[in-house]
Amino acid sequence: MAKNDEERQPKADKADMTASVAKHVRKTSDPTVQAAIGRKLRALYDEVANEPVPERFSELLKQLADQENQNR
Amino acid sequence: MKVSDEFRDQLIAAIPSLRAFAVSLCGNATRADDLVQETLVKAWANHESFEPGTNLRAWLYTILRNEFYSQMRKKAREIEDSDGALAARLAVHPGQQGHMDMVDFRKALSQLPDDQREALVLVGATGLSYEEAAEVCGCAVGTIKSRVSRARSRLAEVMQLDSAEDFGPDQATGTILAQAGSSRS
Numbered sequence: 001m002a003k004n005d006e007e008r009q010p011k012a013d014k015a016d017m018t019a020s021v022a023k024h025v026r027k028t029s030d031p032t033v034q035a036a037i038g039r040k041l042r043a044l045y046d047e048v049a050n051e052p053v054p055e056r057f058s059e060l061l062k063q064l065a066d067q068e069n070q071n072r
Numbered sequence: 073m074k075v076s077d078e079f080r081d082q083l084i085a086a087i088p089s090l091r092a093f094a095v096s097l098c099g100n101a102t103r104a105d106d107l108v109q110e111t112l113v114k115a116w117a118n119h120e121s122f123e124p125g126t127n128l129r130a131w132l133y134t135i136l137r138n139e140f141y142s143q144m145r146k147k148a149r150e151i152e153d154s155d156g157a158l159a160a161r162l163a164v165h166p167g168q169q170g171h172m173d174m175v176d177f178r179k180a181l182s183q184l185p186d187d188q189r190e191a192l193v194l195v196g197a198t199g200l201s202y203e204e205a206a207e208v209c210g211c212a213v214g215t216i217k218s219r220v221s222r223a224r225s226r227l228a229e230v231m232q233l234d235s236a237e238d239f240g241p242d243q244a245t246g247t248i249l250a251q252a253g254s255s256r257s
Contacts, residue, residue, distance in 0.1 A: 033228045038196055040177045045197035048092035048104075057087050060109060061080060064116045068074060 075119050082128050083115060089198060093133055096193040097140050099182055107143075111136040130204040133194065137208060180230040184223050191219035192227075 090111060094104035114135050115122075122131050181189060187209070194205035195216065202220075206213045 029225075030228065033231060034224060036231065037224060037227050040174065041181075041192065041196045043174070044178060044181070045089075045092045045096065045193065048095045048101075049088040051088070051091070053084075053087050053091075054105060056105070057108070057112065058084070060112060061084060061116075064113070065075070065080065 073120055075116060079119055079122075083112060083132075086129050086132055087112075089129060090132055090136060093193065093198060094136055094140070096181075096197070097137065097186075097190060107136055107140055110139045114139070127200070127204055129198065130200055130208055133198070133200070134208045137190065177227070177231065180227055184226060188219045188223035188226070191216050192223040195220050 087108065090108045091104055094107040094111075095101060098104055098107065111132055115132055118135075122128065181192075184192070190209065191205060194200045194208060195202060200208065202213050202216050206216045209216065
């Protein structure tokens with residue numbers, strides 16, 4: 001099936017496609033690009049992680065501790 | 073058994089990274105904090121099932137993730153239109169408005185399939201090992217590796233299409249690629 005498809009392609013297109021696949025593999029595994037992805041990913045994550053923790057959470061934990069103490 | 077002070081302190085210390093993970097899952101700051109709240113309540117109630125010496129953050133991510141997907145399933149039952157829900161999740165986190173390339177990156181990230189995005193975030197941003205990430209997602213280590221790799225390839229594609237100039241030494245290559253692309257079409 002795949003072979004038939006390939007045969008139907010004009011020769012020049014086939015060579016072009018092979019080159020673009022090779023280019024694509026080189027592009028997506030490029031260490032510079034991958035390092036940039038890592039940096040951006042951590043930057044997004046850290047942006048939220050570095051925000052001050054909203055007060056609702058310290059209140060919540062205090063509430064949970066109080067409930068626990070009342071139940072003893 | 074009562075929740076120990078040590079466990080409580082560790083919970084408090086984990087809140088910032090829980091919030092960041094929650095935003096990466098649901099793409100919405102308010103909803104993320106609701107997920108974190110649910111997670112803390114569940115972690116408190118089930119603290120005895122945490123094995124001391126294992127990674128508490130990984131344990132908390134697991135609870136948060138389960139909560140997120142069970143809410144998604146509930147929502148999918150409630151509303152037929154899950155496309156609408158997905159669109160809502162693409163909303164920008166208010167703290168995350170920055171450079172244009174970060175906006176593009178966030179958009180590309182949000183368009184990844186859920187399983188690929190969470191694997192990439194767990195391994196690439198939270199600092200979990202592949203093994204810990206696999207445990208959080210309840211799948212094999214090999215599955216996590218392949219999801220991370222597919223996510224990275226997809227992001228690399230999008231980033232190179234959008235902004236070849238971001239990568240310094242690659243600028244010339246990017247320009248040539250862009251020219252080759254436009255002359256072909």
